[in-house]
Amino acid sequence: MKSVIAENLVKTYDKGRVRALDDLSLDVEEGTVLSVLGPNGAGKTTTVRILSTLMRPDSGSAQVAGIDVIKNPEKVREVIGLSGQYAAVDEILTGYDNLVMFGELYHLGKKQAVLRANELLERFSLTEAAKRPIKTYSGGMRRRLDLAASLIVKPKVLFLDEPTTGLDPRGRQEMWGVIQELVKGGVTLLLTTQYLEEADQLADEIAVIDTGKVIARGTSDALKKQVGGERLEVVVEQTHVAKTMEIVSAVSGNKATLDEGLRLISAPVSTGSAALFEVLKALDSAGIHALDVGLKRPSLDDVFLSLTGHAAEEKKVEVAEKKRGRK
Amino acid sequence: MSAVNDIAIITRRQLLLLTRVPEVLIFSTIQPVMFVLLFRYVFGGSINTGQPGGYVQLLMPGIFVQTVAFTLAGTASGLAEDMKKGLIDRFRSLPISQSALVIGRTLGDSLLNIVVLAVMGTAGYVVGWRPSAGLGNVALGFLFLLLFGYALSWVGVLVGLSASDARVVQNVSFIVTFPLTFLSNAFAPTTGMPRILQYFAEWNPVSTMVAACRQLFGLKNEFGATAGSFPSEHPLTTSLFYIVVIMVIFVPLSLRKYRRSVD
Numbered sequence: 001m002k003s004v005i006a007e008n009l010v011k012t013y014d015k016g017r018v019r020a021l022d023d024l025s026l027d028v029e030e031g032t033v034l035s036v037l038g039p040n041g042a043g044k045t046t047t048v049r050i051l052s053t054l055m056r057p058d059s060g061s062a063q064v065a066g067i068d069v070i071k072n073p074e075k076v077r078e079v080i081g082l083s084g085q086y087a088a089v090d091e092i093l094t095g096y097d098n099l100v101m102f103g104e105l106y107h108l109g110k111k112q113a114v115l116r117a118n119e120l121l122e123r124f125s126l127t128e129a130a131k132r133p134i135k136t137y138s139g140g141m142r143r144r145l146d147l148a149a150s151l152i153v154k155p156k157v158l159f160l161d162e163p164t165t166g167l168d169p170r171g172r173q174e175m176w177g178v179i180q181e182l183v184k185g186g187v188t189l190l191l192t193t194q195y196l197e198e199a200d201q202l203a204d205e206i207a208v209i210d211t212g213k214v215i216a217r218g219t220s221d222a223l224k225k226q227v228g229g230e231r232l233e234v235v236v237e238q239t240h241v242a243k244t245m246e247i248v249s250a251v252s253g254n255k256a257t258l259d260e261g262l263r264l265i266s267a268p269v270s271t272g273s274a275a276l277f278e279v280l281k282a283l284d285s286a287g288i289h290a291l292d293v294g295l296k297r298p299s300l301d302d303v304f305l306s307l308t309g310h311a312a313e314e315k316k317v318e319v320a321e322k323k324r325g326r327k
Numbered sequence: 328m329s330a331v332n333d334i335a336i337i338t339r340r341q342l343l344l345l346t347r348v349p350e351v352l353i354f355s356t357i358q359p360v361m362f363v364l365l366f367r368y369v370f371g372g373s374i375n376t377g378q379p380g381g382y383v384q385l386l387m388p389g390i391f392v393q394t395v396a397f398t399l400a401g402t403a404s405g406l407a408e409d410m411k412k413g414l415i416d417r418f419r420s421l422p423i424s425q426s427a428l429v430i431g432r433t434l435g436d437s438l439l440n441i442v443v444l445a446v447m448g449t450a451g452y453v454v455g456w457r458p459s460a461g462l463g464n465v466a467l468g469f470l471f472l473l474l475f476g477y478a479l480s481w482v483g484v485l486v487g488l489s490a491s492d493a494r495v496v497q498n499v500s501f502i503v504t505f506p507l508t509f510l511s512n513a514f515a516p517t518t519g520m521p522r523i524l525q526y527f528a529e530w531n532p533v534s535t536m537v538a539a540c541r542q543l544f545g546l547k548n549e550f551g552a553t554a555g556s557f558p559s560e561h562p563l564t565t566s567l568f569y570i571v572v573i574m575v576i577f578v579p580l581s582l583r584k585y586r587r588s589v590d
Binding site for chain 1: 332333339343344347348412414416417418420421422423468482490530562
């Protein structure tokens, strides 16, 4: 069953001048994680805002947990959790106050709200900081509290909009750990990110979006295959470059390419480690000592580049999106 | 009745904020108390009021009205801040009554007004303010002040939701409230103003509010250009009319703006 379905969503800003979503369609299978991956301004936040009832599309339709987002936003709000790009918790209140307040707003009643708040604080390792105002929290703690707030009533579908943007590497690792725990619990998750590595780590499936459209989707592996298989890479001393080019080309059966600055010779291979072994042997008998040698699977960066023809770059839509978000 | 419950929770949040950041409460009372003292001792000596008890009797209703008028700025900047932090998005994604957040905020800001008015009243008493009317009328006067503040906080909702930046909100609210409170009878009699200004000043809701409070506190009102007209004769009714008009216009506008604020 599909927990999230978006069909032909169109959304424009600035009286049609900026097309944030351009016929975007996607879906998420129940109990799985879909990562919407794209550069700034690709339409990620707009997609999440529409699916979480914060915004209406100009056209198109969307369902979350079988409920129509446009016709029945109130019902949708009962089954979703949302954690946005900005940690949306009250800075002045303590972590505990925040969670109790949101629990009460979910109509849990004071007693249940308190229980649930303590439970979540414990689970997200915030018990010690519970009675401190949020403004004393680190970026990572804020995001965790924000995530906790979106989990007060166990949501059927969770939306996380760039959950680690702006966090330092440690905060990012912590957040990933927390999200992976959640996923084990079987929540349906739609997560946006501009970090290719993040999508790779957390998602079952990835939808790559660019200029408001899904341009590719599939598992991380499938996407990488689409770009091409493994590449064999060898780094040698300058004097051996020409000979090594010959060897690599011969073994791979493909023309080797050279990165002159790095003295890195590479070529696509289909036989994996066998090719690696053969190259090493050939280099050895030619008396060439390789400085570095390895098989490289394509990164999602490569995926993005080959799909869009440009590197993941920022677009002007982002500016409009941010502006709207603050209004 | 879950909407009422939601509103109550949001209102409580406002009050919780006050206990967590006592500075807000301290500074929202220091400023009006400072005004009381400054006006009382700087102008009090040179303005001849012709009323028993001196300038402070006239001044206090003026400062009360000015203070509740600034509720507009408080509500506006509070909401703008919530928008900026993304907090509004969080509230809007919850299964709660969509107007609860704004209604709760306006109510919370009014409760703050109760505290501020109490502190000011006490300060006024210390420097010689003695309303000559009965307790009932004085209480009615304060009720009127709270109502006026409440109506203006709905204007603040619209300002707060419309502005693109929290700093703009401060400026806009200031530009709206400052001329309104000074182009009035709040601090000096309107009779000294150019005649053209007198018309404006005397029809100004701030002036009718001040006049209404003075009447309730047992003082005589002095009008210039509009003497004998309806607002001068019936400041209470006129003020009530203004309050209703403000609410009728700004409550629906603000709620509509809130519902569409992110579309």
